[in-house]
Amino acid sequence: MTTQSQHVAAAHTPDEVEMQIRGLMMDPVTNMPIIVLKDVAGDAVLPIWVGIFEANAIALELEKTATPRPMTHDLMQNMARNxxxxxxxxxxxxxxxxxxxxxxxxxxxxxxxxxxxxxSDAIALALRWDCPIYVNREVLESSRQSATGAQTINAEEMRRWLENLNDDEMGRYKM
Structure with a gap:
């Protein structure tokens, strides 16, 4: 794990877009979990495919489900606090x-x-700390551009599909 000290404030910069979790769902093709982030002030959507354990950690926190023992991200939060x-x-x-x-x-x-x-780990921690989630504007642009390439037409179709899902279709964090 890389750490580095910065003497700059952790405040959000103009290059960062604040996002919220729009949904957590299973990719019907790969059967892998997807975290769907949505711009809080606009309509940009960013799907991020994650591992099942990380998706479970996010789902547990979204649903405020208590576990009998601390899960990994709870342990990380406790360590940071202590x-x-x-x-x-x-x-x-x-x-x-x-x-x-x-x-x-x-x-x-x-x-x-x-x-x-x-x-996925960063988002799981952000939920536990109730802190903002941002995406760099260049990342949003890069993900749009890569989705428009000839080899990834399906990714662009999926993005349009995700943007148009209603809450019932999104599953409200169900996996």
Missing amino acids: LNAEVRKVVVSELRDDTFYAVIWLDHAGETVAMDARP
């Missing part, structure tokens, strides 16, 4: 070779710390 750190925001920061990257921004002892993370 070390006097606080997660301020998460940013899906990069799309490289069809893989999304994220950064978790923490405050610790008056210093801002940026930690590299998978988007």
Whole structure:
């Protein structure tokens, strides 16, 4: 895990678009979970395919389901709290070779710390800390452009389909 100290505030920048979870569903083709993020101030949609365990961690928190013992992301939250750190925001920061990257921004002892993370883990932590989720504008543009390529026409069709789903079709976080 990479960490680096930053002396810049973890406040959101103009390059970041605030997103919210629109839904959590199963991809009917690959049978893999998809987190669907939606721009809070617009209509941009970003689907991110994730692992089943990470999707489960997100679903448990979305549904406020208590577990008898701390799950991994609960443990991470407890560790940060006990070390006097606080997660301020998460940013899906990069799309490289069809893989999304994220950064978790923490405050610790008056210093801002940026930690590299998978988007699914970052989102699971953001939900537990009730902090904002952002996506870099370049990531939104890159995901749109890659979806318009000749080899990924199905991704663009899926994006249009996701944008037009109503709450019943989205499943409200059911998997």
